[in-house]
Amino acid sequence: MKSAVTLIAATTVHQAVRRKLVLMAAVACGGFLLLYGLAFAAAMANANNVINAASRLIQREAASSFMLLGLYAADLLTATIAILAASDTISGEIASGAMQTLASKPVARWQIFLGKWVGFVLLLTALLAVLQGGVMLIAWGFTGYSAPNVASGLGLLWLEMVVLVTITLLWGTRLSTLANGVLSLGLFGLAFLGGWIEQLGAVTQHVRVVQIGIVASLIMPSEARWRRAAFDMRSPLSAAVNFGPFTWASVPSGLMVVYAAAYAALALMLGLRSFATRDL
Amino acid sequence: MTSELAVETHTLRKLYGRKLAVSDCTLAVRRGEAFGLLGPNGAGKSTCVKMLLGLVRPTAGTGQLLGEPLGAVAARRRVGFLPEHFHFQDWLSGTELLHLHGRLLGMEAGRLRQRVPELLERVELGRQGRKPIREYSKGMQQRVGLAQALLQEPDIVFLDEPTSGLDPLGRMLVRDLIAEQRQRGATVFLNSHLLGEVEVSCDRVAFVKAGRVLETRDLRAPEAVTVVNVRARSVPRDGWGRLGIQGRRQDDASASDPAKGGDPPEAWRFELPRPELLPELLRLLVDAGAEVFEYTPRRDSLEETFLRVVGHEGDGQ
Numbered sequence A: 001m002k003s004a005v006t007l008i009a010a011t012t013v014h015q016a017v018r019r020k021l022v023l024m025a026a027v028a029c030g031g032f033l034l035l036y037g038l039a040f041a042a043a044m045a046n047a048n049n050v051i052n053a054a055s056r057l058i059q060r061e062a063a064s065s066f067m068l069l070g071l072y073a074a075d076l077l078t079a080t081i082a083i084l085a086a087s088d089t090i091s092g093e094i095a096s097g098a099m100q101t102l103a104s105k106p107v108a109r110w111q112i113f114l115g116k117w118v119g120f121v122l123l124l125t126a127l128l129a130v131l132q133g134g135v136m137l138i139a140w141g142f143t144g145y146s147a148p149n150v151a152s153g154l155g156l157l158w159l160e161m162v163v164l165v166t167i168t169l170l171w172g173t174r175l176s177t178l179a180n181g182v183l184s185l186g187l188f189g190l191a192f193l194g195g196w197i198e199q200l201g202a203v204t205q206h207v208r209v210v211q212i213g214i215v216a217s218l219i220m221p222s223e224a225r226w227r228r229a230a231f232d233m234r235s236p237l238s239a240a241v242n243f244g245p246f247t248w249a250s251v252p253s254g255l256m257v258v259y260a261a262a263y264a265a266l267a268l269m270l271g272l273r274s275f276a277t278r279d280l
Numbered sequence B: 001m002t003s004e005l006a007v008e009t010h011t012l013r014k015l016y017g018r019k020l021a022v023s024d025c026t027l028a029v030r031r032g033e034a035f036g037l038l039g040p041n042g043a044g045k046s047t048c049v050k051m052l053l054g055l056v057r058p059t060a061g062t063g064q065l066l067g068e069p070l071g072a073v074a075a076r077r078r079v080g081f082l083p084e085h086f087h088f089q090d091w092l093s094g095t096e097l098l099h100l101h102g103r104l105l106g107m108e109a110g111r112l113r114q115r116v117p118e119l120l121e122r123v124e125l126g127r128q129g130r131k132p133i134r135e136y137s138k139g140m141q142q143r144v145g146l147a148q149a150l151l152q153e154p155d156i157v158f159l160d161e162p163t164s165g166l167d168p169l170g171r172m173l174v175r176d177l178i179a180e181q182r183q184r185g186a187t188v189f190l191n192s193h194l195l196g197e198v199e200v201s202c203d204r205v206a207f208v209k210a211g212r213v214l215e216t217r218d219l220r221a222p223e224a225v226t227v228v229n230v231r232a233r234s235v236p237r238d239g240w241g242r243l244g245i246q247g248r249r250q251d252d253a254s255a256s257d258p259a260k261g262g263d264p265p266e267a268w269r270f271e272l273p274r275p276e277l278l279p280e281l282l283r284l285l286v287d288a289g290a291e292v293f294e295y296t297p298r299r300d301s302l303e304e305t306f307l308r309v310v311g312h313e314g315d316g317q
């Protein structure tokens, strides 16, 4: 019965299209990329007549920072859209009763949950590709600059988004749409704040502060993905001197990546279980 | 075991947290019969059905649906269900919705292309099938819901208050649809508050009160004749009690006016525990000197049974 999962995933995507979720996300992305492109063009406007090597180096750094800034903002946008879109899907259908007609069909509960999960991951992968890919393309188009480790960087951002979607779907099996949205956004905010706390602690060399930040990242390992991605994709110069607006004083280790993947897998399993055992 | 019964449950129980929704649901529904579940609001009818369909997990008790344990996915392939408060993927059109649900049931595309328009026609939606469901009226949604419950010609159809929101024509449609299901040999499980509807459609009914199935009644059995209406003069005031018969005068005793010459016959209503007592009651009345003008045995109406079983002893909860 693998086809039931595929069918529900396809329905989830279909629903997002019909309910104009995709259209609105496209409008948001279009606006974002347009603004970003205009700003990028303005920033690079008088860079063309710079010839000497030193200024070219500076220009490269500017392009790199500007690109990371774009990726950072795009990351916030993706995360918010992921949470908003996923928070209604299960809880909303349970509340409206639509789930009763689905779950009384010969499909197992886990198939419904997994189908929804696959559908949302597909949708948000597309969103991520458009937004982050768009930012990189703009940077490359204006300056010819391309960041190192693009694939692994994007992979990390993708993992961040998967963690968020999975957690949001998990809460959706037990909470109302609104409560779920508030909780998931709250957790995302916690991880966000935790990331900055960890940075601050590292810069000021307060071990206790760093630890608090790490605990936040363990509770919700979303923001940590971004920092690792930014670390991997920073320019060679900022890597050498270890300084820049998006050069992190404290970079999540590779272990943290494994932790986040395990975290998402566990959340998925808990979600399957929680949905399978609840009354509809 | 799979042969005779479509539904079989033993002391199913459901607690929502600390709230007892169903305390004892013990049912046996034969294959091919139309079975009604009756009871006041909040008695636990919908919860019973949801436990049968695996939507709600029983706290205790066991049961089988079409020979499979409750909650088994396989049995649901042959089940149709119209929930009480339902809501569909309303961004789909009626046609798309039926296709989606048909595919979830494992039906083939070719079969669906033929079955869906046929069903839409049958529930009198016809061309409305192309409209999105969000633009449907309540009754139109109910009709799509019915079509959805009958898609794969299921072996058993659960209808939880199928006529709510329907106009009189729609109610007749439901009645006809139920009759059609029975003709093709399917089992029908009906929850309804409309006793007239249940009386027409069902073979047997069970009464539920405060989460307990109290009594099952066969509506087709002739021995359900237990009430007799009598019009007679000089009815004795007692004597039937020893037979286990209850008698009550229906009209106002003070209305009889001897001055008008000749009492009008009194109206009495007797309830007999067994129909075999009918001749004995008549003999008893005549021997006691009653002049009997009318002696009409009739079935205890479903409404009366409902009131007797469900109405009296305490309130609904």
Ligand SMILES: Nc1ncnc2c1ncn2[C@@H]1O[C@H](COP(=O)(O)OP(=O)(O)OP(=O)(O)O)[C@@H](O)[C@H]1O
Pocket (backbone or CB within 6 Å): B016, B019, B020, B021, B022, B039, B040, B041, B042, B043, B044, B045, B046, B047, B048, B084
């Ligand atoms: N999800 C739930 N959580 C808590 N209590 C519930 C829940 N669903 C039902 N109940 C309670 O269980 C009892 C039985 O409800 P149920 O819906 O089965 O009754 P019903 O017989 O179908 O009533 P009606 O005729 O009004 O449809 C009610 O007291 C109701 O308040």
Ligand SMILES: [Mg+2]
Pocket (backbone or CB within 6 Å): B045, B046, B047, B084, B160, B191
């Ligand atoms: Mg009900």
